[in-house]
Amino acid sequence: MLIGLTKRMLLETDKRLLWKLVWNMGIKGIRSVQRHKKRLKKGQFFPPYLYISIINSCNLRCQGCWVDVSAKQQKIDVPAMNRMINTAKKMGNSFFGLLGGEPFMHKELFDVLEAHPDAYFQVFTNGHFITDEVAKRLRKCGNVTALISVEGTEIVSDTRRGKEGVLSATMEGLQNCLNNKVMTGVCTSLCQTNFDELLSEKWVDRLIDMGVLYTWFHIYRPVGPDSNPDLALTPQQQRKARQFVVDMRCTKPIIFIDAYYDADGHALCPAATGFTHHINPWGDVEPCPIIQFAKESIHDERPLDQVFNESDYLRDFRKTAAEHTRGCIVLERPDLIEALADRHDAKDSTARKKALEELRAASAHSSQYAPAMEPIPEKSWAYRLAKKFAYHDYGVYDEHFNEENWIDPDDNPREPESELVQLG
Numbered sequence: 001m002l003i004g005l006t007k008r009m010l011l012e013t014d015k016r017l018l019w020k021l022v023w024n025m026g027i028k029g030i031r032s033v034q035r036h037k038k039r040l041k042k043g044q045f046f047p048p049y050l051y052i053s054i055i056n057s058c059n060l061r062c063q064g065c066w067v068d069v070s071a072k073q074q075k076i077d078v079p080a081m082n083r084m085i086n087t088a089k090k091m092g093n094s095f096f097g098l099l100g101g102e103p104f105m106h107k108e109l110f111d112v113l114e115a116h117p118d119a120y121f122q123v124f125t126n127g128h129f130i131t132d133e134v135a136k137r138l139r140k141c142g143n144v145t146a147l148i149s150v151e152g153t154e155i156v157s158d159t160r161r162g163k164e165g166v167l168s169a170t171m172e173g174l175q176n177c178l179n180n181k182v183m184t185g186v187c188t189s190l191c192q193t194n195f196d197e198l199l200s201e202k203w204v205d206r207l208i209d210m211g212v213l214y215t216w217f218h219i220y221r222p223v224g225p226d227s228n229p230d231l232a233l234t235p236q237q238q239r240k241a242r243q244f245v246v247d248m249r250c251t252k253p254i255i256f257i258d259a260y261y262d263a264d265g266h267a268l269c270p271a272a273t274g275f276t277h278h279i280n281p282w283g284d285v286e287p288c289p290i291i292q293f294a295k296e297s298i299h300d301e302r303p304l305d306q307v308f309n310e311s312d313y314l315r316d317f318r319k320t321a322a323e324h325t326r327g328c329i330v331l332e333r334p335d336l337i338e339a340l341a342d343r344h345d346a347k348d349s350t351a352r353k354k355a356l357e358e359l360r361a362a363s364a365h366s367s368q369y370a371p372a373m374e375p376i377p378e379k380s381w382a383y384r385l386a387k388k389f390a391y392h393d394y395g396v397y398d399e400h401f402n403e404e405n406w407i408d409p410d411d412n413p414r415e416p417e418s419e420l421v422q423l424g
Helices: 002-012 015-041 078-090 109-115 132-141 154-161 166-179 201-210 235-249 304-310 312-324 334-344 355-361 381-390 396-400 417-423
Strands: 049-053 095-099 120-125 144-149 184-190 214-219 255-257 276-279 284-286
Touching (some): 015 095, 078 109, 132 144, 154 166, 166 184
Antiparallel strands (some): 276 284
């Protein structure tokens, strides 16, 4: 598998782009994690990886989307982006995830990418704005990978994403990237309508045949104003997805990304471990993209490194999440997020100003943490080594987690509002 993957990387990608990936994301990315570990030992904090939603606008209306895509357009301007990225680079960071809305609707996106050739960017996109010309410019930049979302068949995609002709436009953007030898990935938010179709060897083989170099299976999260909880996966389906990824990593010459398990198969939350936090289009600093409450901003007078290091709100989030579950606290215990926002008087950081209302209406759901089931460890020595060295829980759960505090979401009715703060 590794020989096949290495051969594909060398033959199917521009060599200059491959070097940028290895150096800026790989070697420097590992350094950033090591600096993160050292900071934690000193009681200091700055996440080694930042998710940045650079714009709220999008041409689609996806089910389960938490972004204010219909609101007046808001984007992070280039000077603010450059200040934020430069501060992060001083802290050792080199890898950034750019989200939206649809990032390619930000007309100055390339100004940012081109201003930081010493960093690496992963752009989460629906692919609709990636013309051949755009793909050529991505190749010229060299420091960016397009992660293109595919959500199912034509009919499923139209329903999931609120528009007709979605899949064909996505595949056209994907092919433009591949034609120009851009480092390209495909991600899928697994849900009830695409689970059997896309969690399959047939789909993975098709991606390989096309020239896609990595794939990422997310788990659908029923959040936002149109949460559609009926699309959420069962615990058994989530386990099946985990087993599929572990098995395919040993047999297929394509990289499988996951963000919710360590090398031994134990669940984790990247935000709870401090691996990443999120910046929204208004510049608000949030624990993660789906927790839309904030106390601090990149526009604060304090430098961003101080903002992260001194935030009682973010520190309390990490502690609260780690105390109660190794999974997703938003899905399992939305009441604790409400209590957290109340304790810190955190503002609703959405444009619609209904995040609290949505949180109170949310039902508890299972997440990646399932203590009743045996963990599924990595079989591939390469993935085990990579995760042991760079991606694990950094001792956060050893310090805080007590399994007695964990409540099975299926047995956790919403508590009366008066008791919410006590639960936190």
